[in-house]
Amino acid sequence: MTNKRTTVEDFDFHGKALDTIFDDYDVMLESAPVGHSSLYGGFTYVAKSEDIFAAEQDPETFSVAPSMMMPSMGTDTPLIPIDIDPPSHTQFRNILLPLFTPMNIAKLEPGMRETGRLLAEDFMNAAKANGGVADASKLFARPMPTIVFSRLAGYPEEDWKLFDDWVDDIIYRRTAEPEVSKAAGDALMAYFDRMLKKREEEGGDYDDLLDKVINFKVDGRFLTHAEKLSYAYLLFLAGLDTTAWGIRASLWYLAQNPDAQQLLRDNPDKIPAAVEEFLRTLSPVQAMARTALKDTEIQGQEIKAGERVVLVFGAGNRDPEIFENPNEIDIEREDNRHLAFGAGIHRCLGSNLARKELVIGLEEFLKNVPTFTATTFSEPWHGVGSLSLSIGKE
Ligand code: HEM
Numbered sequence: 001m002t003n004k005r006t007t008v009e010d011f012d013f014h015g016k017a018l019d020t021i022f023d024d025y026d027v028m029l030e031s032a033p034v035g036h037s038s039l040y041g042g043f044t045y046v047a048k049s050e051d052i053f054a055a056e057q058d059p060e061t062f063s064v065a066p067s068m069m070m071p072s073m074g075t076d077t078p079l080i081p082i083d084i085d086p087p088s089h090t091q092f093r094n095i096l097l098p099l100f101t102p103m104n105i106a107k108l109e110p111g112m113r114e115t116g117r118l119l120a121e122d123f124m125n126a127a128k129a130n131g132g133v134a135d136a137s138k139l140f141a142r143p144m145p146t147i148v149f150s151r152l153a154g155y156p157e158e159d160w161k162l163f164d165d166w167v168d169d170i171i172y173r174r175t176a177e178p179e180v181s182k183a184a185g186d187a188l189m190a191y192f193d194r195m196l197k198k199r200e201e202e203g204g205d206y207d208d209l210l211d212k213v214i215n216f217k218v219d220g221r222f223l224t225h226a227e228k229l230s231y232a233y234l235l236f237l238a239g240l241d242t243t244a245w246g247i248r249a250s251l252w253y254l255a256q257n258p259d260a261q262q263l264l265r266d267n268p269d270k271i272p273a274a275v276e277e278f279l280r281t282l283s284p285v286q287a288m289a290r291t292a293l294k295d296t297e298i299q300g301q302e303i304k305a306g307e308r309v310v311l312v313f314g315a316g317n318r319d320p321e322i323f324e325n326p327n328e329i330d331i332e333r334e335d336n337r338h339l340a341f342g343a344g345i346h347r348c349l350g351s352n353l354a355r356k357e358l359v360i361g362l363e364e365f366l367k368n369v370p371t372f373t374a375t376t377f378s379e380p381w382h383g384v385g386s387l388s389l390s391i392g393k394e
Pocket of ligand 1 (some may be wrong): 056081082083093149234235238239240242243246283284285288313339340341342343344345346347348349350351353354
């Protein structure tokens, strides 16, 4: 059936709007690549891959101030480094860059694999005790990145359940219940405040993200306490639900596509390419905001200085000018130049970590869990909500 619409009214990229967002993208990419939405104070969206790339490369026109997050994520202060423009941005980003190199991330692999294996075993035990059915989101997709990231960051790993509750409130309730999101944001800030002070009082020899944030200098000075808090907070929001969403969405797809599941089970070397395709088509970050610093135009549409502009990575990832059969999930797709991690100077700092977690997560799940199917086909593709899977008879 062809889509009859030619415009997208009040485009949204959060919550229930995600259920039908791919239809919106078809319309945008076909006939309305730049348009206006009155939501969240009003913004202009940009859907084409080349326009998103160009805006990402041009921070002098498209600033990340006051925030890339729209609406804000439980705090109204700019988050470091994501809401900071050059020149300060580079220095803030460079503090953590060495910890995210492929070589450094490779060192985490054994621990990551062991965590994946143990969680897959927990999933299997829960399924066996419950007629072959268990929640792969709660038992696998969510705890895996939370535990792995906490270890790297230096956040107490045993608090992972508490972390996931905060993520739910801050990220997933921010449009429907902004006051709940704000309260959770305040609680998380207070938690980090206590953690940072304790670390600074006690001292010690650490090699984690928190240590870098505490001890590295920008412009010859240490970060202020408020800057350290902001950095710790942003890392938490950037590193947890995104990767959990990616793992859950991959399992969601594989549960409904037994041939693809079997192909990856038999050929784990194909998992990295499949992960790129899941990131492209089921992107955990569908869009991020900017603010125009001067009058400009995209696709002949005028954008005025001061306007909020939303770069819709999820639409760019389905642009037919870049991808053949863009709406098809082809797990063996080559040359996958997607925008799931953004582009330009703010390109995801954690992409090497995220990729490794996604690949190892899928490897361990497929290795330890026999053929699985979705118990219901109504689970949404997006978010980190439950994903009930049924395992085949052993
Ligand atoms: C599948 C998982 C992930 C996805 C899809 C993702 C996606 C993104 C996107 C779209 C951006 C904004 C890029 C831009 O506007 O150009 C971003 C920025 C960022 N991400 Fe990720 N991310 C993921 C995982 C992670 C992880 C695991 C971490 C770290 C622990 C992380 C840390 C960051 C940071 C620090 C930034 C800000 C970089 C800057 O401003 O220079 N992300 N991410």
